[in-house]
Amino acid sequence: MPTTMTWSDYGAESTYRPARPTRPTYVPPHLRNNGVFVPNESNQPGIRTAQLGRTGASRGRGRGHGRGGGRGWFNQTERWSPNQSNAPFDISSKFDELEVDHDDEANTVSGSINFEAYEDIPVQASGSDIPPPVSSFAEIDLGEGLNRNIKRCNYVRPTPIQRYAIPIAMAGRDLMACAQTGSGKTAAFCFPIICGILNRNHHSRPGQLACPLSLILSPTRELTCQIHEEARKFSSQTGVKIVVAYGGAPISRQLQNLERGVDILVATPGRLVDMIERERVSLRMVKYLALDEADRMLDMGFEPQIRKIVEQMDMPPSGARQTMFFSATFPNEIQRLASDFLSNYIFLAVGRVGSSTDLIAQRVEFVQDTDKRHHLMNLLQGQRENGTHGKFALTLIFVETKRGADALERWLSMNGFPAISIHGDKVQMERERALNSFKNGTTPILVATDVASRGLDVPHVAHVINFDMPKDIDDYVHRIGRTGRAGKSGLATAFFSDKNLPLAKALVELMQEANQEVPHWLRNSAERASTIASGGHARRFGGSKFGGYDFRRDAYSESENNYYSSTYGNTDPNVDSYAASSYALSHPAAAAACANSYASGWC
Numbered sequence: 001m002p003t004t005m006t007w008s009d010y011g012a013e014s015t016y017r018p019a020r021p022t023r024p025t026y027v028p029p030h031l032r033n034n035g036v037f038v039p040n041e042s043n044q045p046g047i048r049t050a051q052l053g054r055t056g057a058s059r060g061r062g063r064g065h066g067r068g069g070g071r072g073w074f075n076q077t078e079r080w081s082p083n084q085s086n087a088p089f090d091i092s093s094k095f096d097e098l099e100v101d102h103d104d105e106a107n108t109v110s111g112s113i114n115f116e117a118y119e120d121i122p123v124q125a126s127g128s129d130i131p132p133p134v135s136s137f138a139e140i141d142l143g144e145g146l147n148r149n150i151k152r153c154n155y156v157r158p159t160p161i162q163r164y165a166i167p168i169a170m171a172g173r174d175l176m177a178c179a180q181t182g183s184g185k186t187a188a189f190c191f192p193i194i195c196g197i198l199n200r201n202h203h204s205r206p207g208q209l210a211c212p213l214s215l216i217l218s219p220t221r222e223l224t225c226q227i228h229e230e231a232r233k234f235s236s237q238t239g240v241k242i243v244v245a246y247g248g249a250p251i252s253r254q255l256q257n258l259e260r261g262v263d264i265l266v267a268t269p270g271r272l273v274d275m276i277e278r279e280r281v282s283l284r285m286v287k288y289l290a291l292d293e294a295d296r297m298l299d300m301g302f303e304p305q306i307r308k309i310v311e312q313m314d315m316p317p318s319g320a321r322q323t324m325f326f327s328a329t330f331p332n333e334i335q336r337l338a339s340d341f342l343s344n345y346i347f348l349a350v351g352r353v354g355s356s357t358d359l360i361a362q363r364v365e366f367v368q369d370t371d372k373r374h375h376l377m378n379l380l381q382g383q384r385e386n387g388t389h390g391k392f393a394l395t396l397i398f399v400e401t402k403r404g405a406d407a408l409e410r411w412l413s414m415n416g417f418p419a420i421s422i423h424g425d426k427v428q429m430e431r432e433r434a435l436n437s438f439k440n441g442t443t444p445i446l447v448a449t450d451v452a453s454r455g456l457d458v459p460h461v462a463h464v465i466n467f468d469m470p471k472d473i474d475d476y477v478h479r480i481g482r483t484g485r486a487g488k489s490g491l492a493t494a495f496f497s498d499k500n501l502p503l504a505k506a507l508v509e510l511m512q513e514a515n516q517e518v519p520h521w522l523r524n525s526a527e528r529a530s531t532i533a534s535g536g537h538a539r540r541f542g543g544s545k546f547g548g549y550d551f552r553r554d555a556y557s558e559s560e561n562n563y564y565s566s567t568y569g570n571t572d573p574n575v576d577s578y579a580a581s582s583y584a585l586s587h588p589a590a591a592a593a594c595a596n597s598y599a600s601g602w603c
């Protein structure tokens with residue numbers, strides 16, 4: 001049996017994949033016969049019932065608790081309908097049921113984001129005529145409906161990526177934007193899209209062939225659902241219609257939703273290709289294209305589907321549409337794709353590309369494979385003893401293989417730690433149950449493969465444990481980024497063994513960048529590793545101290561007319577770098593340099 005993940009582990013959506021054999025639904029022991037969750041084997045509504053006697057569960061809950069657990073912690077009997085599984089997070093028919101806490105004290109001042117945590121962040125933008133950043137939502141004309149929803153979400157101030165990216169996108173510019181995990185990228189591309197659609201005053205028409213104005217592509221089903229849910233929150237009561245399409249769920253229902261009209265289609269590439277080939281979706285009206293976590297889509301082998309969608313169907317060409325790439329990591333391959341899809345774009349890096357936030361305390365421990373379970377047990381027991389375990393302190397454990405995830409789930413459950421697993425071999429309904437059970441705190445430990453490493457915004461993840469290290473440092477960045485989100489702090493523990501040596505150098509650099517204490521043995525390993533190999537897995541560093549970088553810069557610097565690049569932030573407190581670079585950009589020589597470079601095909 002293969003021990004490494006295949007593309008299917010990521011929940012790929014390809015319609016070319018053979019159907020999975022049906023098998024009985026696995027239910028972890030702590031969810032069996034105890035009245036908490038009854039599986040729906042007969043396809044009749046199952047029942048999720050109460051753990052009685054918890055009082056005040058909704059008091060003082062943190063941001064975003066409205067998902068799953070926000071309706072009280074099972075002090076009532078809930079009906080679970082199989083239909084819900086078609087859109088697991090599609091709970092947004094009424095705004096109030098969504099993840100908007102009006103009673104959360106933490107939210108009253110600054111929308112629960114600890115903005116101080118982002119004050120010192122370095123920002124780099126490159127491209128021509130870069131629109132200036134804003135410091136408040138009020139400075140941007142987002143329109144009444146969207147502003148109302150922003151308030152209802154308790155977003156009081158824009159995060160740094162929003163401050164810089166929204167004006168760029170609102171100016172109609174193509175954008176390649178990189179910002180740390182949990183820093184608010186979803187809103188950074190959703191707001192301009194929703195606003196653009198509202199300004200067009202175009203109403204999508206119901207019909208057999210859906211023609212969305214905007215397409216948002218994302219790599220996994222769960223992330224796609226999450227973006228859909230967020231976008232619906234932002235566009236609530238504005239008339240903008242948002243539809244989600246992803247594999248693993250019946251296509252018929254998704255097609256029905258499309259028939260009712262769609263302005264924004266949020267989709268995974270495989271399912272979208274299927275719909276286009278069935279002639280149920282046309283992309284000819286697309287004005288806004290956003291690719292979230294595009295680097296992951298390439299990793300998962302989606303490049304042919306993405307190229308088909310963007311280049312070989314009826315989507316308007318670059319220049320005639322607005323295209324945006326967003327991720328926390330931008331390896332070189334993605335810049336290649338970007339240069340094919342983007343036109344006269346702005347490259348924006350908020351924080352160092354591929355870096356992790358110092359809100360996440362990173363701990364790396366040397367643990368041999370045979371000791372890992374024992375070590376994990378000690379950690380979890382310690383957490384339980386000091387009270388950092390449970391509904392408000394969720395633990396996410398990453399493992400390498402699907403089989404390993406199942407095995408660890410069972411072992412933890414048998415040893416008194418309720419755990420559930422999520423991976424690409426589970427049918428979609430099981431994946432959704434696992435994620436929901438984790439989110440609402442019923443099962444405070446989730447064992448996952450990389451299917452859960454990207455984009456998922458689960459409130460209360462206090463600890464990410466890399467039981468098995470990923471192969472790539474970018475994956476490590478995304479995995480640990482499931483904690484320490486939106487200005488909150490988090491903990492990440494990695495079990496490092498001999499076989500992870502190729503990762504040592506990149507890991508040391510990453511930890512140093514994030515002001516983490518690096519153990520001596522890890523430094524030594526990094527030195528050893530760099531003498532053995534040239535650090536093949538440290539791709540994120542891409543030859544630039546800034547991490548990933550705008551590869552067009554090389555051409556500019558060769559011509560010594562590098563006026564277009566601006567570094568903001570705290571490089572020199574006495575210099576207003578934005579003003580300086582704006583001046584440079586308005587300088588005739590700079591303008592000429594930019595024009596030449598564009599003419600020579602660099603942009």
Ligand SMILES: Nc1ncnc2c1ncn2[C@@H]1O[C@H](COP(=O)(O)OP(=O)(O)OP(=O)(O)O)[C@@H](O)[C@H]1O
Pocket residue numbers: 064110111112113154155156157158159162179180181182183184185186187327328454455456457481482485486
């Ligand atoms: N301006 C804001 N004010 C308050 N909360 C915000 C703001 N912007 C985003 N958030 C919240 O911050 C959290 C993280 O946002 P989001 O999921 O968009 O991060 P991300 O940068 O896309 O992360 P990842 O790289 O992991 O995908 C979400 O819960 C979101 O609701």
